[in-house]
Amino acid sequence: MAIEVRIPTILRTYTDGAKQVEGSGATLDELFTDLEVRHGGLRERLVDAKGLRRFVNVYLNDEDVRFLSGLETPVKDGDTVTVLPAVAGGTR
Amino acid sequence: MLTISRELHDQIVAHARADHPDEACGVLAGPAGSDRPARFIAMDNAERSPTFYRFDSGEQFRVWQQMDDNDEEPVVIYHSHTATQAYPSRTDISYASEPNAHYVLVSTREEDQAEFRSFRILDGVVTEEPVTVVE
Numbered sequence: 001m002a003i004e005v006r007i008p009t010i011l012r013t014y015t016d017g018a019k020q021v022e023g024s025g026a027t028l029d030e031l032f033t034d035l036e037v038r039h040g041g042l043r044e045r046l047v048d049a050k051g052l053r054r055f056v057n058v059y060l061n062d063e064d065v066r067f068l069s070g071l072e073t074p075v076k077d078g079d080t081v082t083v084l085p086a087v088a089g090g091t092r
Numbered sequence: 093m094l095t096i097s098r099e100l101h102d103q104i105v106a107h108a109r110a111d112h113p114d115e116a117c118g119v120l121a122g123p124a125g126s127d128r129p130a131r132f133i134a135m136d137n138a139e140r141s142p143t144f145y146r147f148d149s150g151e152q153f154r155v156w157q158q159m160d161d162n163d164e165e166p167v168v169i170y171h172s173h174t175a176t177q178a179y180p181s182r183t184d185i186s187y188a189s190e191p192n193a194h195y196v197l198v199s200t201r202e203e204d205q206a207e208f209r210s211f212r213i214l215d216g217v218v219t220e221e222p223v224t225v226v227e
Contacts, residue, residue: 009192057149064150087135087147088147089183090141091173091176
């Protein structure tokens with residue numbers, strides 16, 4: 001068992017085109033660190049010095065992790081983590 | 093080039109008018125790889141603002157999941173500008189991250205006519221494209 005991570009089109013350059021990859025860790029932060037070992041560059045697209053980048057939404061199962069504990073959200077085998085690009089914009 | 097049916101075109105304009113002076117936003121889904129928008133999905137603007145829009149993350153998750161289940165993709169991502177021209181702003185460009193999508197902008201600043209334009213936005217580069225409305 002592992003944690004399944006769904007990758008959006010824009011980030012599949014880091015996963016050799018794969019729509020989903022697997023990883024492990026006790027928190028989201030650890031999971032992203034583990035993914036980085038096999039998918040170099042991915043972590044930087046998800047996380048900056050302040051935490052999750054505002055350009056991405058990350059969901060644990062069907063819950064936005066911003067409403068959980070962000071990068072410190074606990075994860076476990078069998079969970080699904082979904083990454084989607086945030087859709088936003090504005091006049092300025 | 094974006095090819096879009098009259099019905100979907102008019103649904104986008106109607107949504108933009110209805111939410112004016114706030115920005116309206118949504119998606120047209122279509123079969124993956126077809127480049128043809130087929131299904132109209134109005135999204136909530138979580139910001140409810142005349143100068144900013146953001147999809148509600150929970151609603152986005154459900155809609156993206158549904159598209160995945162239907163083997164669809166977001167062919168068009170649209171939003172309105174309510175006081176300025178229908179051209180992508182710096183913020184629009186920095187957020188644009190669906191490489192296969194047509195970014196449609198509608199301006200509702202004129203009451204009697206809606207400016208309706210389509211763009212590709214890739215790695216920060218904006219390219220306008222012609223829009224063909226099919227009756």
